[in-house]
Each structure stands twice: as structure tokens, then as C-alpha cells.
Amino acid sequence: MIIRRFLFLYFLAASIALANPLVQEMDQAQPDAAELQRAKEQLEKSSPEAVETPLFVPPFHKRKDAQALPATFCRSCHQQNPHRSNARKRAFLNMHSRYISCETCHWWPEGEQLAYAWMQVPGSSHARGMIVPRLKGEPVLIAESIPWARVLKQQWEEADEAGKVEIKAKLHHPLREKGPGCGACHGNEDALLDYGLLGYKPQRARELELNPTARFIERTEPRSADEPVRRIHIRDLLE
């Protein structure tokens, strides 16, 4: 019993010491009725079971071996390819999620100025880790291994339906569902990310800022909600 108490105190202390602003926000979140309703709906129409690969019929073109995924807290639910709904962008967004943390695009704390930097995350296949937001000089990223995440996972597994809805709503309360569009980083010279500060060479930084693919995809963006998706001839990509 004593050992258990010590362990508890240790975890408590550790979690306080390691607590980052995002974790605090999540802990203190008071989701409103609309958020709870939304969380409930999303849980109810849970995504279909992932099909086990490799399939009996192999792919025709050569595929690369699966890469390791960074062990972040978000991935423990959202898995390998978190972006699913937008057929136009999902693959591109999933590609970015290999080296840009979820927090970078989906967390915008009110009244705070964020900076961005590389950070080593266990399991990341990118040499420099991931790009994470920094608040007051401290990188903000919830790793999968921190005690808070483990406690929460335990709670999630033990929770009933209503409990899960509440946890889900609380976790997503500080986050925005939609991140910035492609144009925020690519397509103009005033990018959200400061490529120079992130260590890119000037030429590569310029390539990223004026990335033709991103601008191409931006052009297919519907002007309004009612408008259908605009289709563009691929040839135009070559400009």
C-alpha cells in the first residue's frame, strides 16, 4: 500500500512538473452541451475497422515499407492516417502529420504568440523529429509516454459511454477541428512557419513558400460551401 501511495505521489508530482499548457487546458476544459453532443455523435458513428494489410493481391507498383510513427498522445487514438474526410487533401495532410505535430495546426491558444521549432519525438522517422509549437520558449507536445497520458488512457478504458463522451469532449475542447489551409505556409512569402528559423536553407525555404502543388490544390478549393469541388486539368500543374 505504501508503495502504491508513493507511486501515486510520484506520478502526481511528475505530471505537475511535466504539465504543459495544452494539458492544463484539457484538464480544466468545461465542454458545453454542443461539444458534448458532437463528441457523442462522432463516437457513435465510429470509423470502420481497419483492413489488415498486406492484401492477398499485391499492389502493382512498388511500395515503400511502412515507416515508424512518432509516439504522440494524439496517435494513440488517431493512428496512422488521421485525416480522412477531405478526399482532396487527406493524403497531403497525412503526409505532413509525419513531421508536423497535431498541436502545430490544431491548437491556437487565445491571446498567445506561438513560435515553432523542431523537437525530437520517439519513433519519428524524420531526422529532426517534428515541428511543434513553442509557448514562451517551451515546446508544447503531448508525448504518448508521459504519466498524464497513461492515466488518461486507463480512465478511457474504464469509462462507460457517457464517460467517454466527456473525456473526448474535454480533450478536444482546446483544439480546432480545422487547421490552417495549405496557403498558410505555402503560396505566399509571409508563411506561418518561419522556414529560416526552422533551419531550412534560403533556396529550400523559397521552394516551400512558393510550392506549386499547394497552390494547385488551393485552386481547387470551392469558393463557397454550396459550390462543387473545382476540377483542374493535371497538365496545368506543370505550368
Added chain:
Amino acid sequence: MKLFHRLKNIPAGQKYRYTLIVLATLLLLAPFTLIPSLFGNPDLCGPLCMRRFYLYFPGMTWEDFLSQLSVAAIGAGFLAFILVTTFFFGRIWCSYLCPMGGVPELASRVTGERWKLEYRWLPQVPIRYGYFLTFVLLMPMLGVSACTLCNFITVPRIFQAFSGDWRGVAFLVTTVGMVNLGLVLLLGVFANKGRAYCSFLCPIGAIDALVNRLGSKFRFTRRIRVERNRCTGCNECARKCMCGAITMVDKIAVVDQLSCMSCHECADVCDWGAIDWLTVPPEIRHKRKKKDVEFHPLPEWIALHKPGKDSFLRSRVLLLLLLLALGLLVWSQTASAAPRQMDPDGCLVCHSLPGLEFVNDQGLSRDLTIDRDHYAASLHGNVPCSDCHAEIRYFPHKEDKGVDCAAECHLEEPSEGAAYTHKEVAEEMQASVHRQGRSKGFTGNNRLEESVKDANPSCRLCHSNTGYISEVQMPRFRELFQHSEEACGNCHKDDVWRQRYTGHILRRLLGGRWTKEEGNRMCAKCHGDRARMSKVEREAGREQPEPASPRFVLANASYDLTLHGRLIAAGRESGASCLDCHAPAGLQHKIQEDEKPGASTHKETLAKTCAAEACHSYAGNDANRGFLYTDMHDMDLTPVLLEMKPERLPALPEGFDADSNWARAMVVLVALTALMLVVWLLGNLFARPVKGKVYSALGGGVFRRRMLEMPDRRGKKSRVVLKGKKK
């Protein structure tokens, strides 16, 4: 306890011999199989087989023999080594190392004599060479597999079975397995001295014995030889000889060098040193006196036996050639051919980005990344994406109709100027047993549907966009390519043209992309999956679709047990693969059912298929019709266990053919075993108990009379005089 007693009583020299046999067993047989695994083989069959390469098929040419030899090169080399040692030292391999004879012998050693059958009085030499000729000539002619009565299969399988390998158990419950197990028991474990198989049936032993006999003519070779003047005629050596090679002739032991295995047991049991493993033929010039004391009294009857005249050839220098095969590890590099056509449509602007993935509505993870370098160096490297993905012109893409393999692409076939297409291949496939397989409509999305639902193979199940030159052929390709620059470059100055042309021609000349093993693995992907195959309804060529027969379902398993299958599984190209027989040149995509005229395996065309280049050119020979009856999907060879289903466990399996040769052989052996059992039982129950030394249950009397010159038990003569060892 008797067992330990018997083990303890083994003479010291023989204990050493048995230790060697046990060591050889550990090296050669399961669970360790150290020596076979050096050659990448799980047992002593296939490339390690020492018993098949000298089979003679009528109409066989010298090339055929050489090809048989090259198939079993390791086994042949091993046999040559054995023969060389035999020439100098006698058949020590048989007696000291061979686990196939040694293990039954050891088992026989610890079995009581009352249980045993005596074979040593039988005329060994005629039986052995009669069977040897049958084995080499008659059995191949009749199309009976040489593996039928082979204990080189059986003994390793017994060890496999006991070391927990299911294949061992599975083999032993097949007809062939049971027949062979019966042989090991009847001619091994329950034979007196346990070497009856070696004496009668072993073809290696038959060849080895000839060399043994030949070598014994030379002065310098070591053999078991008798010093006549020392022999007391006690017949202890003849009684102990496991091969029945020693007979008593006028009360002197005579060694038959066509049967002797140089096991030394005779030397171990002879109190007089009259028989030993000697180089020089013994003569009577031994000292019989030491300090005037006679220690080897000369028997009275010695004068009767003058040694024969020397007919030994003079020793001469023999050349021994030791060939050391050096294994070369060829470091093959996965280099790609020079990038060819780049991407005219701009598809790769996005699709070459790494990590472009998503999960589709079916929950299937889709990887959209195309490896640019690999694609450029692949078979389709100069085919633009849009040639196959014709519907995709816009972003975002609509779900397209999919790729049609029979469509034309923008490559031009240079001789006719027509657009290039796989149309003919697709048509060929539509005419084959796989006619239901897809050849168009391939999308990334319907891959899941195809994987789960389709019973027939589609184009993409077997073919993918592999490298233009396969990795295996890359070093050779480079070498030839280099050569062509020097050889052709003198006249043809245009580098680009020449390289393209050379690359294309070389690719074709180097030939097959797949090894046979890979080809078989591809067929086995479906045909080896019993659950998948048992669902197949065979429609092709039938009025009503038939459910899959066990023969069809187990086709892959039965093939794997043939020499063809084993050779290929061991990485040898010399076996015939699935495609070699079912899809030979000219019918590559037109695999047809056996019953259909024109199919490569149809009975009319089979001879031609078997006689394909470098295979059995004698297959079409009229004297050799039986050869074509050799069943490459022999259900009798297929482990019964594999098709056993609990609900019909007691019945014979469906594929069991009661008319097959195997079944007949089993009937004979079962009857023979039953007869022997009855005789043994009756003998034990009703025969008059014999005092003194016990001889084998069956045949012991004949052995005493013929080999040991002992009087009949029932005769009036006293047995005391000649009985046993004098002490």
C-alpha cells in the same frame, strides 16, 4: 533391464562403432540435420540423394545421364568419396557412419534373439544384384518411383517424427511411408543383426560391395582377413557377423568380401586373433613360439588347408583428385537502369511525395506514393502513367474505370509500327483454366474486393511492376552491357541508340525473371491454400461445374513431395516447376486442364512436354511408355493426415486408390508381417524348447546348418562339441 544388459555386453570396439553411428545420426538426421542443412536441404533427398542418379531410362542419352548427375551432384560426390574410402579401408562408411543401417542395427542389438528373423543364410549376392538391376533398369522402365523402397527417406522421417516435426508423422502414415516402415522393421529392427536391408536392398551397398571386392585384391588395402592357421573353427565370428559374410568352410572361417562391412565385430570376438582388419594377406610365417612356449598351438587339421596362390595385383600409384568447390558470394547490387521516360503528365509531382497515404471508406490503408527511381527503372518505366490510368486527367480524380491490361499504349512496336499491347496475352488467359480471372478494371480500391472474392487469378495477382532487369541478373547484365560497348561501339557510334537497343536485347536474352522457386511460390499462393482451393468450382471443360476433388485441392502438397518439387524447394533449377509442365513455352498463359486435347499435360502431349529440352528426352521412347504413368500428383504419396477430416476419420481417405501399386505393396507386406507374427507366435507356444544358445525365431536353424556348419538341432549328433566359444 535385459536391454541394459545387452547394451553392456557389446564388445568395447563395437561400442566405439555405435558411438560413431549415434554421432553420424546427430549430424545427418533430425532434429539437427547439420550436414544436410549445410547444403540447404532438410533431409537426405533431392540434391543429396545418392541413389537415383544412376537410374537408367530406356532411350536415355549421355546428356541425360549428365543432367541426372548434375541434379544430384552433392549425392554423387558423396558416393564417390565413399567409394574411394571403401577401396582403401573397406566398407567402413556402411558400418561406422551410415545411420540408415546403423540405427536399425542398434535397435536390433537390444532386441532379444527370440524376436528375430534370420536372413543371413539367404543367398545374399544374387538377391542383392538382382534387386539392384531391378532398381536401376526395371523400375524406371515401369515408372515406379525409385523412392518406393528407400530407407534414406524412412529413417530420417522417423527421426523427424520423434523430434516433433509433423512432416515426419505425415510421411509415416502414407502408403509409401508404411511400406518403408515395414521394411525398416522387418529387414532392420527385427532382423537378426539388423543389417538385412543393407545386404539385400541398398543400392549404395551394392556398388560399394563391388569396390570392396575389387580393393580386397590389392595388397595395401585393409580388409577383414582370416589367418587360416590361427582359426580354430569355433564359428563365433560367423555367428556374430552382422552381414552374414563369414561362412565356415571345412571349419575355417571364410570372408565373403562382397558382403563384408569391416565392422570388426569378428575381430573383437575372436580369442585367437585369427581374423582381423589387415593390409597384408596373412601368411603362416607367424611366430608360434616364444621362449620355447607354444602360445598358438597349431591345430591338427591345419595341414589340410594350404593357402591359395597369390593372385594379388602389384600395388600401383593411384591418383586421388580432391576437388574443392569454392562458394563464391556474388554481391549483387540493386542498381537501376538509366532513368528513361520522365513524367509527361505531371502525376509524379504529387505521387512521388513520400508518405502520401490515407484510409479509404472500406478501412483500407492506401499508399499513393510511387517510388520515382524504381518506376523509372521498372518494366513500365517508359510508359507514361496516363497510358494505363487513361481516365485520370483531372485533379481531384474521379473514381476511374480502372486499368485495362489489354489496352494499347503509346509505345510503338518497332517492326510493325503498331501500338504496343498485352491483348494477345489477355486473350490467351481467357482461353485457359483461369478464364474467369480479371484482366481489366484494376483500381486501387477494388484490390480489396479482388483479394477477398475472386477465385481466379488476375493479371496483377502474379505480375507487378518489377525492375526491368531482375536483381539476380544484374551482375551478368552489367558484364554483357560493358562488353557490348566495346564490341559493338566500333561500328555503331550512337551511344543512346546502342545502349537502348543492347539493353533491350540483353534483357530478352538473359531470359527468365523468376527463379523456378519463385514461380512455384506464386502458384502455391493459391494452389497451396487448401481452404481457398476447396471452395473452387471447376467449370472449365465440364458440362456441370464440379466441386474441387482432393487431388485438385492437394495438388500442391503432392507435388512438393516429388523429386521435382524437392529439387526446386532446395533452390535447384533442375527440377520441373509448375509452369515447366503446365505452362511450357508456347502455352505460357494458356494453362489448360489435363483432359483437354492440346493441354501440355494431356496424355497425348505429355511425352513432348516431358521431353522438353534438358529434361527427359527419352520420355517419348516406345520402350518407355511406363515412364509417362509416373504420377506427379500421386495421392498415395500425399500425407493422409493432411486431408483427414474429423467427421470421416475412420474411413479411408477419398484419394486413396485401392488399385495403386502402393496399395498392393502394402497388402503384400501386411500379409507377410502377419504370417511372420503367426509363425513366431506358434513357435513360441508349441515348439520344443531348445536348450543352450537361442537362435532367431525364423531361419535360425538354416543359418546354423548352412553358415556355421552346425548340425541340425533335431539330429542325433551331440551339439556340445561345436557349441559356442570354448572357454
